[in-house]
Amino acid sequence: MAGPPVVIWEQEVEGLLHYRELVPRLEEALGKFSRRDSAEVIQPVRTTLTLQKHHGFLGLMPTYMENDGVLCTKFVCFYKREDGSSLPAVQATLVLLDPEYGNVKAVMDGELITGMRTAAVSAISAKLLMRPEAEVLAILGTGKQALSHYNAFTEMFSFKEVRVWSRTRQKAESFCRSVSGPVTVCVSVQEAVRGADAIVTVTRCTEPVLFGQWVKPGAHVAAVGACRPDWRELDDVLMKEAVVYADSREGAMAESGDVILSGAEVFAELGEVINGTNTAHREKTTVFKSLGMGVEDAVSAQLVFDQWKAKTSQP
Ligand SMILES: NC(=O)C1=CN([C@@H]2O[C@H](COP(=O)(O)OP(=O)(O)OC[C@H]3O[C@@H](n4cnc5c(N)ncnc54)[C@H](O)[C@@H]3O)[C@@H](O)[C@H]2O)C=CC1
Ligand SMILES: O=C([O-])C1=[NH+]CCC1
Structure with missing residues (x-):
């Protein structure tokens, strides 16, 4: 009989997961998914x-990667919490199983993994779709995803300026204190995105916060919030003028208010660009609509588990 699962919690995950190893695994996984x-x-x-009473949702995200021997599921609760709440908007747990016997090998805290894998995939979208000469990054929102996106984007690219916008100046200033590099606080979305080459939207808003008329032609937008069919972050003008990419076409058509309500067409999945079966229109304004996929969690959990095994088997 298999022994009990190992439990790998947030602090330990933090020491085991790094963008330099995570990014190539995610690129490979996105390519495999799109095949x-x-x-x-x-x-x-x-x-x-x-979860109507609690203004929230429970997402179940199972994934099986046969050739890699990876079987995983994530439980993720996400909430439309008002600002007064001190609880996180997203709480997640990952369960890694042995596909041969079905026993649970590991249970992992999913908050950091969700933060890092989502930011890494947005950074992959920028690697594929952003203009190489990009100088200015704007981040809209100052929560957990804003922090992981700041870390991933500043590690992978050399921006001359990073700007941040939040609904309150206090939150934007507290974000600046929490990061390890320079950030400019902007008092409006227009100010933050004016002339920006890359824009990351990581808010919990349900109505558009970013409008096409403010976006520089040729900019790349990674749109991460608004993961319900009636939630928006981007307006119709931006969705219709940009070339729209997604992690999963089916996911975008089922869950993205920005795609469904604007009637915009998903031009390609990131995995198709990685596989060379579709085109990266770097010269145009591009939107990557991220919903988050189980395959991203599965390869991240396997990476954490591999690193944990390597660490614990050392003499
Ligand atoms: N695409 C994906 O794979 C994932 C998407 N998400 C989504 O990303 C979004 C951000 O997640 P977290 O950073 O964990 O949440 P968080 O609660 O830590 O941060 C949310 C940010 O949005 C701001 N905000 C809230 N309501 C707003 C409004 N009406 N207008 C403008 N700003 C507003 C808050 O002030 C805060 O800065 C959520 O919508 C979440 O569901 C989260 C995980 C993965
Ligand atoms: O992929 C994910 O974990 C999530 N997407 C939207 C909220 C949580």
Whole structure:
């Protein structure tokens, strides 16, 4: 009989997960997902239960990668919490199983993994779609995803300026104190995105916060919030003028208010660009609509587990 699962919690995950190892694994996983070969990846669109009384949702995200021997599921609760709440907007747990026997090998805290894998995938979108001469990054929102996106983007690219906007100046200033590099606080979204080459939207808003008329032609937008069919972060003008990419077409058509309500077409998945089966339109304004996928969690959890095993087996 298999022994009990190992439990790997936030602080330990922090010491084991690094963007330099995570990014190549995610690029490979996105490519595999987009090949739609069920011998390689089985990952349905997230099943979501509504927690009406608590203004929240429980997402179930199972993934099986046969050739990699990876079986994983994530439980993620996400909330439309008002600003007064001190609880996180997203709470997640990952369960890694042995596909041969079905026993649970590891249970992991999913908050940091969700933060890092989401930011790493946005950074991959920028690597593929942002203009190489990009100088200015704007981040809208100052929560957990804002922090992981700041870390991933400043590690992977050399921006001359990083700007941040939040609804209150106090939050933006507290964000600046929490990061290890320079950031400019902006008092409006327009000020933050004016002339920006890359824009990351990581808010919990349900109505558009970023409008196409403010976005510099040729800019790249990584849109990470608004993960319900009736939630928006981007307006119709931006969605219709930009070339829209997604992590999963099916996910975007089922869950993205920005895609569904604007009627914009998803031009390609990131994995198709990675596989060379679709085009990266760097010269145009591009939007990467991120919903988050189980395959990203599965390879991240396997990486954490591999690193944990290597560390614990050292004499
Ligand atoms: N695409 C993906 O894979 C993932 C998406 N998410 C989504 O990303 C968003 C951010 O997540 P976290 O950073 O964990 O949340 P958080 O609660 O830590 O940060 C949310 C930020 O949005 C701001 N905000 C809230 N309501 C707003 C409004 N009406 N207008 C403008 N700003 C507003 C808050 O002040 C805060 O800065 C959420 O919508 C979450 O569901 C989270 C995880 C993965
Ligand atoms: O992929 C993910 O973990 C999530 N996407 C939206 C909220 C949480």
